[in-house]
Amino acid sequence: MNETGFAVPDVASPPPVMKKRSPLLEFVISVWRNSKGKVGAIIYLVMIAIAIYGRFFPPYSPTDVQFSAYAPPSYAHILGTNYVGEDVFSQFVYGSSVSLMVGFTVALATMVIGTIAGISAGFLGKLTDDVIMRVVDILLVIPGFPLLVILSAYLPPTIWSTILILSILSWPFHARVIRSQTLTIRRRSFVLSSKLSGLGNFRIIVRDLIPNMLPIIFINSIFVVVGAIVAQAGLAFFGLGNINSINWGTMLYWFYNEDGILFRAWWWLIPPGVGIMLLGIGANLLSNAVSEVSGTKRQY
Amino acid sequence: MLTARYLERRVIYLFITFFIAVSINFFLPRLIPGNPVFTILLSRYGNQIKPQYLQLIESELNLRGTLWQQYVGYMSSLFLHGYLGVSFYYYPATVSSIIFSHLPWTLFLLGTATLLSVFIGVSIATYIGWRLGGKADSLISSISIGLGSLPFFWLGLIFQIVFGLMIVIDGQHLFPIAHAFSASVYPGLTFSFISSVLYHSALPIITLVLISFPGFTLLMRNTISTIINDDYVQMARAKGLRTWRIKKMYVNRNARLPIATSVALAFGSIVGGAFLVEVVFSYPGIGYMLYNAVTTSDFPLIDGIFLMITITVIIANFIVDLLYAILDPRVVLE
Numbered sequence: 001m002n003e004t005g006f007a008v009p010d011v012a013s014p015p016p017v018m019k020k021r022s023p024l025l026e027f028v029i030s031v032w033r034n035s036k037g038k039v040g041a042i043i044y045l046v047m048i049a050i051a052i053y054g055r056f057f058p059p060y061s062p063t064d065v066q067f068s069a070y071a072p073p074s075y076a077h078i079l080g081t082n083y084v085g086e087d088v089f090s091q092f093v094y095g096s097s098v099s100l101m102v103g104f105t106v107a108l109a110t111m112v113i114g115t116i117a118g119i120s121a122g123f124l125g126k127l128t129d130d131v132i133m134r135v136v137d138i139l140l141v142i143p144g145f146p147l148l149v150i151l152s153a154y155l156p157p158t159i160w161s162t163i164l165i166l167s168i169l170s171w172p173f174h175a176r177v178i179r180s181q182t183l184t185i186r187r188r189s190f191v192l193s194s195k196l197s198g199l200g201n202f203r204i205i206v207r208d209l210i211p212n213m214l215p216i217i218f219i220n221s222i223f224v225v226v227g228a229i230v231a232q233a234g235l236a237f238f239g240l241g242n243i244n245s246i247n248w249g250t251m252l253y254w255f256y257n258e259d260g261i262l263f264r265a266w267w268w269l270i271p272p273g274v275g276i277m278l279l280g281i282g283a284n285l286l287s288n289a290v291s292e293v294s295g296t297k298r299q300y
Numbered sequence: 301m302l303t304a305r306y307l308e309r310r311v312i313y314l315f316i317t318f319f320i321a322v323s324i325n326f327f328l329p330r331l332i333p334g335n336p337v338f339t340i341l342l343s344r345y346g347n348q349i350k351p352q353y354l355q356l357i358e359s360e361l362n363l364r365g366t367l368w369q370q371y372v373g374y375m376s377s378l379f380l381h382g383y384l385g386v387s388f389y390y391y392p393a394t395v396s397s398i399i400f401s402h403l404p405w406t407l408f409l410l411g412t413a414t415l416l417s418v419f420i421g422v423s424i425a426t427y428i429g430w431r432l433g434g435k436a437d438s439l440i441s442s443i444s445i446g447l448g449s450l451p452f453f454w455l456g457l458i459f460q461i462v463f464g465l466m467i468v469i470d471g472q473h474l475f476p477i478a479h480a481f482s483a484s485v486y487p488g489l490t491f492s493f494i495s496s497v498l499y500h501s502a503l504p505i506i507t508l509v510l511i512s513f514p515g516f517t518l519l520m521r522n523t524i525s526t527i528i529n530d531d532y533v534q535m536a537r538a539k540g541l542r543t544w545r546i547k548k549m550y551v552n553r554n555a556r557l558p559i560a561t562s563v564a565l566a567f568g569s570i571v572g573g574a575f576l577v578e579v580v581f582s583y584p585g586i587g588y589m590l591y592n593a594v595t596t597s598d599f600p601l602i603d604g605i606f607l608m609i610t611i612t613v614i615i616a617n618f619i620v621d622l623l624y625a626i627l628d629p630r631v632v633l634e
Contacts, residue, residue, distance in 0.1 A: 138317050140565065143613045145572025146590070147324075150606040153594055154328050230451050234576055237453050238594055252454060256580070261460055261477070269461070273454035280449020 024214075030293045037289025043282030047275070051100040054093035062086060062094040062246050070263045080267035082251075083258035091246055092271040098247035099229050099275070102163055106228035107221040109167035110174055115217060117171065118178025119205055123186060133179070136172040144169060148231060152240035162241040166228045174220045178213065185212050215294035219287040226283045229276060248272035306625060314618050321610040325603050326374050330367065384607065385600035389593070395604035399586055403608065405480055406585030409501065409574050413508035414567060420509065421516025422559060426552055428517075429524030441521065444514030452573035456507045456580035463503060475503050478582040504577045512570050519562055523555040557628050564620045568613055 021029075031037040059077075060067075067085040071077060079088035121132040148165055155161040185191065186209070194204050210217075229248070235241050236249030239257075243250050251272045254260075260268050365373070377383040384395035424444075428437045464477035476482065481496040527533060528551060536546045575587030582588060586605050593601035 134316075137313075138320055141317050141568070141614055141617055142321055142324075142610050143568040143571040145569075145575055146606045146609050148572075149575075149590060149594065150324075150328065150602055153597075153599070153602050226449060230449075233451050234453065234572065237576060238579070238591055240594060252451075252457070256453075256457065261457065261465070264461055264465060266458075266461055269454070269457055273450060273458070276451055276454070277446055277449050281446055283449070284445040 023211075027214075027293065031286070031289050034289040034293060036285040037293070040282040040285030040287075040289060043278055044286070047096065047100065047279060047282075050093055051097040055097055058087075058090040058093050060087040060090045062090040064090075070265055072265075073267050079271055080265070082265070082268050083254065083260065083263075088251075088268050088271060091251055092248075092275065095247040095251055095272070096275060098159065098245055099232065099249065100225075102159065102166070102232045102247070103225035103229040103279075105163050106166045106170060107224040109163075110170045110224045111217055111221050113167070114171040114174030114220075115178050115210070115213075118175040119182050119209060121175065122179040122182025123201065123205065123209070129179075132175065136175050139169065139172040140176075145231070145234060148235055149238060149240060152235055152238075157240065157242050159242050159245050159247075162232055162235060166231055170224055170227065174224070177216060177220060181213050181216055182209060185209055215290050219290055222283040222286055226276070226280050229279060233272070233276065248275055307622075310618060310621050314614060317614050318611060321607060321614070322375070322378065325607050326371060329599065329603070330370070384604040387593075387598055387601045389596040389598040389601070395600050398589060398601060399604055399608050402584055402586045402589050403612075405583060406574060406578065406587060406609075407612070409504055409508065409578070409583070409585060410567075410570060412501070413505050413512060413574065414563070414570055416505070416509045417512035417566075417570070418516055418559065418563060421513040422520055422556065424513070425517045425520035425524065425555075426547075429521050429528075429551075429555065430547065432521075432525050432528075437521075441518065444517050447510055448514035448518070450511055451576075452507060452511055453576040453580050455511060456504065456577045459503050459507055460580065476500050477503070480584050500581075501583075504574075504581045504583055507577050507580075508570060508573055511573060512566065515566055516559055516562065520555050520559055523558050524551060527551050527554055557624075560620060560624045560627055564617045567616055567620075571609060571613060 032041060063086060065084045065086055067077065067081050067087065069081060069083055069085045071081040071085070073080045077087050077089065079092065082088055082091070117132050117136075121129040147169060151165045151168075152161065155165065191204060191208050194208055199207070232241065232247070233249030233252060236243060236247065236253045237256065239253060241249075243253055249272075251268070255265065255268050382396055384399070387393050387395055387398055390398060424440060428434075428440050431437050459475075460477045463475045464473055467474045476499065480500050481487070481493060482500070485493045485496045487493055533546060533550055536550050541550075574585070575590060577583070578585045578587035579591045586609065590602065590605045592598070593605065
């Protein structure tokens with residue numbers, strides 16, 4: 001202590017050595033320490049592991065038809081077989097890779113488009129804001145599923161058409177959230193100080209805005225993953241997109257169209273739905289954990 | 301409170317959205333290289349169509365002239381005559397006649413399911429919102445999260461197997477798994493018809509409600525948890541108001557406001573759910589017709605159904621906007 005009342009560090013002694021972690025790593029660790037976050041993360045890590053590596057170790061080929069059809073679960077086929085005798089467990093494992101690929105690709109595209117549109121609207125304001133927000137409002141009002149159906153009916157039936165359509169349609173909601181976040185954050189003092197120290201708009205956006213929005217971007221994207229998987233399943237159920245690709249949606253399409261109901265083949269029906277439900281529960285747990293840790297709320 | 305300016309802005313907005321939906325309908329088939337409608341007609345009936353009739357078909361499909369001429373023709377026939385074209389599959393029935401005979405079933409499912417979901421969601425939320433962190437709260441919240449992330453048609457299929465086929469009482473299945481009413485009753489305002497309709501709609505509506513209500517419950521629960529700590533609630537407590545009065549007049553009233561906005565957004569997703577559930581239960585609404593149109597590549601019908609359901613949702617949103625302005629006077633001032 002000196003006469004000013006402030007503690008003055010002793011120049012002679014070396015500064016205390018601290019293990020400096022990046023704030024992002026700190027954040028990930030504290031989400032992992034949160035019990036909800038841990039369960040949610042485990043669900044996703046297991047699902048991603050199944051999607052990436054599962055296809056190398058399935059018990060059978062997902063298109064192997066040498067088994068008897070509509071066989072209930074047994075030791076040889078833990079989830080039974082479907083209408084042509086394909087092993088349901090192998091189909092589920094193989095199909096998870098396509099479904100998760102759709103979910104994560106759409107989420108990535110949505111985040112890129114939505115974040116750019118939202119920040120432009122919120123940061124540039126005026127005419128840019130007006131134009132982007134009118135487009136967003138209109139796209140949000142048009143009912144999503146019928147729009148998906150009509151677009152898919154006209155585009156070639158491939159999984160990439162489905163990904164393209166879902167990406168085009170899911171960014172508006174995210175853009176709206178990002179815009180309102182931009183409007184609040186840009187009034188904070190650290191943005192002002194960056195501005196006064198002469199940083200350009202681009203560097204302010206990259207260094208001040210985006211790092212502060214990472215929690216909300218994460219929360220939105222995890223729900224887009226689930227939403228895209230459910231939407232793709234719904235389109236596949238309508239016979240749209242590539243119905244011969246093996247994924248959770250097309251499993252349900254064939255279940256419905258090959259009278260799985262009349263055979264009461266619950267072992268064929270339950271796995272895709274449970275897979276989707278687990279991802280949904282995981283998304284909610286992860287988003288709750290992220291909002292508890294960061295203090296950001298999920299926006300509806 | 302409603303001001304003329306607010307009303308004017310909403311009406312203009314209504315028309316712009318409507319106009320864009322119509323334009324999507326017009327441009328989509330024409331932007332895809334080699335008009336799919338024309339291609340399908342030719343590939344199906346190509347050898348039966350005499351060359352001199354090709355022009356006639358082109359003008360019937362409004363494919364003659366420049367894009368601008370087609371656009372004007374399309375708009376005028378739509379707005380002046382409500383003409384949406386002729387269905388390929390149900391030829392010569394017009395698309396509008398098909399839609400109007402099936403739309404009431406969809407509106408019935410949608411309306412009932414939305415109202416029930418909001419009512420159940422709000423009631424449950426007002427119950428658990430005051431017991432935050434308790435056992436009931438965590439139980440109901442977890443169940444809501446699980447239910448809310450299920451695909452509509454998957455739950456419909458499960459209900460069909462369980463309640464339509466597996467559970468048998470006195471040699472009878474518990475619920476019908478297809479159609480809107482049984483073949484033995486005639487449509488009309490008779491007791492047997494109405495009860496048959498209600499009986500057949502039970503499983504579809506339960507499916508829709510079970511997946512839609514959790515969104516409202518979670519939203520309102522979270523709103524209550526924020527409002528409870530607001531200054532004016534603390535003030536009400538401090539001056540000794542009774543708990544029921546704080547609940548009813550201070551918290552619940554305000555917590556219901558975000559519900560009104562989310563109803564508009566949720567309505568769009570319930571439409572998608574209703575379409576899928578109609579397919580599962582072979583329920584004769586326009587979702588089921590859309591499914592048939594997709595499987596038979598009946599493009600005029602696909603376009604018409606998209607347009608009609610979009611108009612329905614836009615109008616529903618418009619009504620919700622007006623109601624919201626009455627519920628919360630602050631929005632008009634924005």
